[in-house]
Amino acid sequence: STTRKGEGTGIGLALAKEMVELLGGQIKVESKVGRGTAFEISLPVTRNAPLETDIRKDIFVAMPAPENLPKKSKxxxxxxxxxxxxxxxxxxxxxxxxxxxxxxxxxxxxxxxxxxxxxxxxxxxxxxxxxxxxxxxxxxxxxxxxxxxxxxxxxxxxxxxxxxxxxxxxxxxxxxxxxxxxxxxxxxxxxxxxxxxxxxxxxxxxxxxxxKQMQEHFTNKNISEKSEPDSPEEAFLQRLVAIIHEHLGEEDFNVPRLCRSIAMSRTQLHRKIKALTGQSTTEYVRNTRLREAKRLLETTGMSVSEVAYQTGFRHPNNFSTAFKNYFGHSPGGTNK
CATH class of the missing domain: 3.40.50.2300 (Response regulator)
Known part of the structure; x- marks a missing residue:
């Protein structure tokens, strides 16, 4: 073949060596440039064949013929x-x-x-x-x-x-x-x-x-733009949070605009966020807004309506419902 970079080190030699050694034999090779390669296999001939149950036939899985493939199961x-x-x-x-x-x-x-x-x-x-x-x-x-x-x-x-x-x-x-x-x-x-x-x-x-453990880690961790990331995955989420914060008060900042800002297709961004957090892109954007809203309620004197508008919610009632669903209590009950 002209396509393989490592010609001559494929699975065939590994299988041949394994099979010869299972039979108690030896395999040797002699090769000369420009002349060719010769393989020598030596197998013992005895009258003391092992019982079938002693043969290590299930240690490795070789490639069977297609008709012998296992049926699909769980x-x-x-x-x-x-x-x-x-x-x-x-x-x-x-x-x-x-x-x-x-x-x-x-x-x-x-x-x-x-x-x-x-x-x-x-x-x-x-x-x-x-x-x-x-x-x-x-x-x-x-x-x-x-x-x-x-x-x-x-x-x-x-x-x-x-x-x-x-x-x-x-x-x-x-x-x-x-x-x-x-x-x-x-x-x-x-x-x-x-x-x-x-x-x-x-x-x-x-x-x-x-x-699953990574999803739990990033779901429970408050991603901060200012902290030093522990991994490329955390650095990616920091970048994502920074973009959302840049457009925090824009109620029309949606998933397509986020995709353009981070230079990914909708599918790529969705599967990346889903793999890291278990959330959809829409859920992650909304939850990032809600976490920032909670911080504003705890650290400023802004009213619930002001915080709702500041974090991109058009209607304060929708904001209050989303806040309670996410944090388990209404925004009015957030302690300053």
């Missing part, structure tokens, strides 16, 4: 799944970047109905899809045409639209230095092919759980 049914039962439109959106269609089909069969899937057949297409759709998780091969998995990690982790998205690299390059390279480019996990299905499922479950 996500990772063989693992102690910690994911909640998501409604269809709220299931995590998982992007698989892989140039082998059989591997894509196998991953989808393994993960079952616990996710919604996007697929891309090379690194460049994967980055474009991720930036447009902003998935919840990315699983990427390392050796691909157009752009390798390391390049995918670097692009996505350095773009504010996708910097929060966890990335799992799946590859046959299982050396320690390869793992370090993947992690140094921003990968959240690095699994070797042939991969252990159960480990992949547990990794995915934990990444989804971490996302």
């Amino acid at each position: 996500a990772c049914p063989d693992t102690p799944n910690t994911m909640p039962a998501w409604p269809q439109n709220e299931k995590p959106l998982l992007l698989i970047i892989e140039d082998n269609p059989d591997v894509i089909e196998y991953l989808q069969a393994c993960l079952g109905t616990g996710y919604r899937f996007l697929t891309a057949r090379n690194g460049k297409e994967g980055v474009e899809t991720a930036l447009e759709k902003v998935p919840d998780i990315v699983i990427s091969d390392v050796m691909m045409p157009e752009m390798d998995g390391f390049g995918v990690c670097e692009k996505l982790k350095n773009d504010p639209r996708t910097s929060h998205v966890p990335i799992i690299l799946l590859t046959a390059r299982a050396r320690v230095e390869d793992r370090i390279a993947g992690l140094s480019h921003g990968a959240d996990a690095y699994l070797a092919k042939p991969f252990n299905k159960e480990e992949l499922c547990v990794r995915l479950d934990k990444l989804v759980a971490l996302r």
